[in-house]
Amino acid sequence: DALPICPKESEGRFMQRMACETQHVMFLTKNLPDREPEKQRTVEEESQEKQPKKKKEFDKNKLEKVLKKKEDKKMDQLEKELFQDQVKFGEVAMQPPNLTVKPRKGIQKVKPGERQLLLKN
Numbered sequence: 001d002a003l004p005i006c007p008k009e010s011e012g013r014f015m016q017r018m019a020c021e022t023q024h025v026m027f028l029t030k031n032l033p034d035r036e037p038e039k040q041r042t043v044e045e046e047s048q049e050k051q052p053k054k055k056k057e058f059d060k061n062k063l064e065k066v067l068k069k070k071e072d073k074k075m076d077q078l079e080k081e082l083f084q085d086q087v088k089f090g091e092v093a094m095q096p097p098n099l100t101v102k103p104r105k106g107i108q109k110v111k112p113g114e115r116q117l118l119l120k121n
Contacts, residue, residue, distance in 0.1 A: 003021065005014045 003018065005011070009017075
């Protein structure tokens, strides 16, 4: 990367500019960290070794929980698809479906004669 003399630039000014550029390059090379890829790998490995066992176990348990949730969600989706009726276009229902299960939180009506009386013998 040769730096030519700019038009209308005196030789003294050119020498001053080159001196400034060389000082800047020297400053940058002095302040840059030494590049040694072998040492960087060992630093990364040490940081992984320094990670506490509890943290590793916690991460492992968290990952297992997430995988279990995904599996449960997938199973629920499959179950939902199994219990869904496939209705063809134009199919006619003759009567509504018979519900045999009582609702969990439904209102229970008291029929006459089934009420518990206090003085019943």
